[in-house]
Amino acid sequence: MAKGRVKFFTDRCKACGLCIEFCPQDVLGFDEHTINTLGYHPIKDLKPELCTGCAICGVVCPDLVIEVERE
Amino acid sequence: MERVLMKGNEALAEGAILAGCRGFFGYPITPSSEIAEYMARKMPKIGGVFVQAESELAAINMVYGGASTGARVMTASSSPGLSLKQEGISFIAEAELPCLIVNISRGGPGLGGIQPAQSDYFQATRGGGHGDYHTIVLAPSGSQEMMDFAMEAFELADKYRIPVMIMAEGTLGNIMEPIIMREPVSKFIEKPWATTGCKDRKPNIVNTLHLGNEELENRNHQLFNKYQIINENEKRADTFLVEDAELVVVAFGIMSRIVKKAVVEARKQGVKAGLVRPVTLWPFPDEHIRTAAKNARLFLSVEISMGQMIQDIQLALAGSVPVEFYGRIGFTPNPEEILQEILRLAEREGL
Amino acid sequence: MKKVFQKPESLTDAKNHYCPGCSHGIIHRLVAECMDEMNIREKTIGVCPVGCSVLAYDYFNCDMLEAAHGRAPAIATAIKRLLPDRFLFTYQGDGDLASIGMAEIVHASARGEKITVIFVNNTLYGMTGGQMAPTTLLGQVTTTSPYGRKAENEGYPMKMAELLSSNEGSAYICRTAVNNPANINRTKRAIKKALQVQEKGLGFSMVEVLSACPTNWGLSPLDGMKWIEDNMIPYYPLGEFKVKEEQ
Ligand SMILES: Cc1ncc(C[n+]2csc(CCOP(=O)(O)OP(=O)(O)O)c2C)c(N)n1
Ligand code: SF4
Ligand SMILES: [Mg+2]
Numbered sequence: 058m059a060k061g062r063v064k065f066f067t068d069r070c071k072a073c074g075l076c077i078e079f080c081p082q083d084v085l086g087f088d089e090h091t092i093n094t095l096g097y098h099p100i101k102d103l104k105p106e107l108c109t110g111c112a113i114c115g116v117v118c119p120d121l122v123i124e125v126e127r128e
Numbered sequence: 129m130e131r132v133l134m135k136g137n138e139a140l141a142e143g144a145i146l147a148g149c150r151g152f153f154g155y156p157i158t159p160s161s162e163i164a165e166y167m168a169r170k171m172p173k174i175g176g177v178f179v180q181a182e183s184e185l186a187a188i189n190m191v192y193g194g195a196s197t198g199a200r201v202m203t204a205s206s207s208p209g210l211s212l213k214q215e216g217i218s219f220i221a222e223a224e225l226p227c228l229i230v231n232i233s234r235g236g237p238g239l240g241g242i243q244p245a246q247s248d249y250f251q252a253t254r255g256g257g258h259g260d261y262h263t264i265v266l267a268p269s270g271s272q273e274m275m276d277f278a279m280e281a282f283e284l285a286d287k288y289r290i291p292v293m294i295m296a297e298g299t300l301g302n303i304m305e306p307i308i309m310r311e312p313v314s315k316f317i318e319k320p321w322a323t324t325g326c327k328d329r330k331p332n333i334v335n336t337l338h339l340g341n342e343e344l345e346n347r348n349h350q351l352f353n354k355y356q357i358i359n360e361n362e363k364r365a366d367t368f369l370v371e372d373a374e375l376v377v378v379a380f381g382i383m384s385r386i387v388k389k390a391v392v393e394a395r396k397q398g399v400k401a402g403l404v405r406p407v408t409l410w411p412f413p414d415e416h417i418r419t420a421a422k423n424a425r426l427f428l429s430v431e432i433s434m435g436q437m438i439q440d441i442q443l444a445l446a447g448s449v450p451v452e453f454y455g456r457i458g459f460t461p462n463p464e465e466i467l468q469e470i471l472r473l474a475e476r477e478g479l
Numbered sequence: 480m481k482k483v484f485q486k487p488e489s490l491t492d493a494k495n496h497y498c499p500g501c502s503h504g505i506i507h508r509l510v511a512e513c514m515d516e517m518n519i520r521e522k523t524i525g526v527c528p529v530g531c532s533v534l535a536y537d538y539f540n541c542d543m544l545e546a547a548h549g550r551a552p553a554i555a556t557a558i559k560r561l562l563p564d565r566f567l568f569t570y571q572g573d574g575d576l577a578s579i580g581m582a583e584i585v586h587a588s589a590r591g592e593k594i595t596v597i598f599v600n601n602t603l604y605g606m607t608g609g610q611m612a613p614t615t616l617l618g619q620v621t622t623t624s625p626y627g628r629k630a631e632n633e634g635y636p637m638k639m640a641e642l643l644s645s646n647e648g649s650a651y652i653c654r655t656a657v658n659n660p661a662n663i664n665r666t667k668r669a670i671k672k673a674l675q676v677q678e679k680g681l682g683f684s685m686v687e688v689l690s691a692c693p694t695n696w697g698l699s700p701l702d703g704m705k706w707i708e709d710n711m712i713p714y715y716p717l718g719e720f721k722v723k724e725e726q
Contacts, residue, residue, distance in 0.1 A: 150561070151557060151560070151561055153557060177557070177560040177561055179556065179557070179560060179590075181553065181586075182582050182583070182585075182586035183582055185550070185553075185582070185583075186550070186553040186582065186583050186586065187553075189546065189547060189550035189553035189554050189557075189583070190553050190554065190556055190557035191557070192544075192546075192547075192550075192553075192554050192557075193526070193544065193553065193554030193555060193556065193557035193558045194557035194558065194560075194561055196544055196554075196558065197557075197558055197561045197562055199561050201557070201561075215547055216547065216550070219547050323524050323542035323543070323544055323558070324524070324542065324562060324565070325521055325522045325523065325524060325541070325542055325562070325565050326520070326521050326540075326541055326542050327521040327522070328521075331539075331540060331541050331542050331543060332542050332543075333536045333542070333543050333544070333545075334543070334544040334545065335536055335543075335544065335545035336545060337533060337534070337545055
């Protein structure tokens, strides 16, 4: 079981990719199968099982796309 | 009633305080500085705010901020300072923030001189800054009115959520006249739009940006609907001997008092002269002008400028009666000088 | 599991209009988080600038004013003087604060106005399409310094934190960056400290935040963050420049 969980408001995502880059666990990636209302491939937790709930993704996100939960 | 001798500038400042003004933001400039000096002495004693700003630009933006709290606030300056304030006045007009802006006006253009002048008439009555807007403009003619109009200005400002300007020639700021002190205002209207912190309500926003085409046009229509109501209700002028007047002189501010003397003299010499004195420069009292035109063969606009108000008189008369102009720059004409002009025109016209 | 990161209450639900990777969104959130943590949302009045953050009044969930270009400190001055128990912040870009609004910011600081200034330095005029600002670095290409800023022609980039810290009225002046999570957290601590300085009535406070404008820099969001590190921080050193202690 992952220690953390990320939840996305995908319609806010502009695919800047900062969260992907700064996530120390490599949890995140773009959802290539979806296009959101802004016209971007939003982020997705590709490897949710690695999430520690450190919230670094949320901290670097300029668009309040991410909510983070931790044990 | 207590009668006190007061300089016009001080009477205006005291009037503002009596009206509940608790914020003054200004930058020194002759011949308006006494207002700031008076406020600097008084405000700390009555729990008010006085800030000498770094420029007129800053001062008018302090007025923007101050007015947005719902407090009664003001600034005072003179012509070159008013030029600098125009950006802020445009914003204040759009944001519909009530406040008082005083122009103790002097001669221009450029640095001009510190002689009294009325050459900021266009600037005051046409908006002055960018965009479609108006401010209510009051033109006092003596110390008592300096006080009374300051008080009225705040009432009008709050009533219509509009910046109100008092335009008075430097002379008016400086002359000393006995005046009757007024009672302090105690009733103020609620300002639920004020930005005071959003406790127990939704946040308030004071802004002037309207990016959508329709939004911007609607916004302008809203403002102009308001201006229409002001036009219908707030035009003011004093008239003197106009009922049978064949030659109607129009003058505002200090000029109107001088012209009045000349009109009395002209009557003695058999010329049926009359006077219309616009009290509000915007909205311009065009109906008073038209009423005075009933028997008029000629109008004469007397201004301390190269001729600005004359255009409003012409607009009001729409060509029905010719309008002459007499103006000086750097001098305030005396009654004799105006009488001579009246007599000259009367003779020319066979009046 | 419990929520450890979410939208602060001091921001509205509105989606911001900023470009992908623009730092404005991060800085908005940091200010709002500080407001939440200090429980001052209902006592805070913000003044937003002309610049890309002109619409910040739609994003901050508190009373807001929109200022004419550069004039936010004058507006905040008057509000704070009339309502001394409220928190006042201005949010200003580098064109807004360091160019057209230079007089207003210097004098607000000199007077020791008890307001907090969030100064977003992204080295150029973002909103109008990337023209040169007083903060544009030497050699930096912008649309109005197309051959790179040259000291002989355009003078030197202005260091606002250093400049304002020389004013006696400044109580807290700090420069931070938002180029990585650690610096973002430092920025938040600085903003909070600035607001606390305001609360204590110590004087003027400003946090200059080195920020990315990937769009006008012509960089990807990530490269923008690197550019802050490689080019901005060497010229604009981070740290506290003025910390006035309580008497
Ligand atoms: C009086 C005035 N002059 C010029 C402009 C045009 N203008 C709008 S934003 C801006 C520059 C904003 O740059 P900055 O303050 O650095 O903010 P950024 O967009 O980079 O966040 C300019 C010059 C204006 N709106 N008003
Ligand atoms: S232009 Fe630059 S500062 Fe403006 S929103 Fe885009 S990235 Fe941000
Ligand atoms: Mg900028």
